[in-house]
Amino acid sequence: MFQSVELSPGDPILSLVEDFKRDDRAQKVNLSIGLYYDEAGHVPQLACIRRAYERLASQQDRPDLYLPMEGLASYRLAVQHLLFGRGSEPVQAGRIATVQTLGGSGALKVGADFLHRYFPQAELWVSNPTWENHISIFEGAGFKTRTYPYFDPATGGVDFEAMLACIRQIPAGHVVLLHPCCHNPTGADLTDEQWDMLVPVLKERKLIPFLDLAYQGLGRSLEEDVYAVRVMVAAGLEFLLSNSFSKVFSLYGDRIGALSVVCPDEGTAERVLSQLKVTVRRNYSSPPVRGAQLVDIVLGDQALSGLWQDEVAAMGARIREMRKKLHEQLVARLPGQDFRYLLEQRGMFSMMKLSPAQVDRLREEHGVYVLRSGRVCMAGLNERNLPPVVEALAAVLAS
Ligand code: PMP
Structure with a gap:
């Protein structure tokens, strides 16, 4: 057979x-x-993770139950605070739907499945080149993928003019995958000024931005590396943001990350969250517990x-x-x-x-x-x- x-x-x-x-x-x-x-x-x-393990060990007299489909609640909130800012308007307004995922890859998969269900005609546009698995995950979810010009081998930087010209031509409703910092595989990032120019184009063209953040803090700083997120929020865009803690917490095997969908209002976020849960249920039912506990302990404690x-x-x-x-x-x-x-x-x-x-x-x-x-x-x-x-x-x- x-x-x-x-x-x-x-x-x-x-x-x-x-x-x-x-x-x-x-x-x-x-x-x-x-x-x-x-x-x-x-x-x-990391020393912070060693400390989190010690704290976890002192609490470990209860069974490891399944997490809910969307993951650990306090972890999901901590992720929002880290990525969007604790006092930021979308967090305060409750208009972000965040689910815990199996690393950044899991976030991309949940996001891709969700988008394909609601926007079956949408195609995915990725930078040329991009991390290979972007293409595999989205094609696996049923997307047709295309590339926009990005890396300029002559300068080792971004060919921003060509990138922008291409993105201006993408039909409305298509998905554009972008690396907010530390582009994989090139290391060539957009400058803050280029993000300022790109975001209005994404908005005007009614495109669906999908930011994939796997290296927050390894480029400039934790805050500067999410400049793209800040600009998109300020411009009032609806977008998806996948993030991975594999590298920045050195927790590769724990498979810990998240997917956040920024919605126009709280009611929409609630409905989107309910559908993200359906997507998780269909794929693997619920996420693993350990990585979320560790990251939650660290992010939830001022000293750690x-x-x-x-x-x-x-x-x-x-x-x-x-x-x-x-x-x-x-x-x-x-x-x-x-x-x-x-x-x-x-x-x-x-x-x-x-x-x-x-x-x-x-x-x-x-x-x-x-x-x-x-x-x-x-x-x-x-x-x-x-x-x-x-x-x-x-x-x-x-x-
Ligand atoms: N996105 C990008 C750009 C990556 O480079 C990686 C991993 N190297 C991921 C997502 C996936 O992250 P994870 O290993 O947490 O699944």
Whole structure:
């Protein structure tokens, strides 16, 4: 019966990680996968989460019951406070429908299913390029996907003119997926001024914006990285916002995130929430409990929340420091080449100007693993692996 099932080619990122594990060279460096590593080269457990676990352990004499479909109530409110601002008008007015989800991916899936049910004709527009799974998740939910111009390989920045010109042509009612900060895979973000220009176009064209926030705090700061959210709220837009805590709480395996739908009024938010619950019920019934408890403990406690903010700020600062050092050392080695884009791009990733052949040489000759597109995980760099990485990049970029 199942003999006709063909083998999936698998995920190119995960198969690179497998190749990396099998590589027995001592100098090997993995800059392919999107994980935040600390200076010692470890994926950290945050101190705020350690404290939250201790608090949880002291309360753990009750059974783990199912959470409701929409997730833990106090967590959902804490998410709204973090993303929109505690005293913000939409939060105060109760016009945001938020559900706890299985990471950012779960938020995208719930959002995609919900949108496809109510707007079956809508197509999804994503940046060229975007995180591959955006396309897979939305196509899996029944969407046709298209791309708008975004990354300009010549500058390493955003081709904003081309992006805006395309978005002006998108038919009303289509969904436009945008990265509020730390664009994956390029690191090229819109400036605040560009968001100011884009938002009125989205509104005028009656498009459905879907913001996907996976790296809040790793670009500029927790507050500055949600500038796009603030502008959309101020413009009175209705939109969706998925957020992931995988990276910023270093809680990858707990699968913790949320989907928020900003509605025009409280009554609409109530109805939307009821339909998001239906979507959750149909997919996996209810979300897991642990990650929500941990994040809720941290965000709900002033001291722990302050500790978390410091820890996120430190992660962001470390990435920026690595960008600075990589830039400095590459410029010293290859003075004729322009690496300013490394300083301008933000977050965990940079799209480096590397051909697939150069990427192969990095891996085969130097044991440095990056994605074939040229995406390099800046958060995987540290003082120890920087010299061999610079050496390898200088070698392949020199010829
Ligand atoms: N959106 C973007 C842009 C991402 O880069 C990622 C993960 N790397 C996600 C969503 C998914 O997040 P999660 O791992 O929490 O599912």
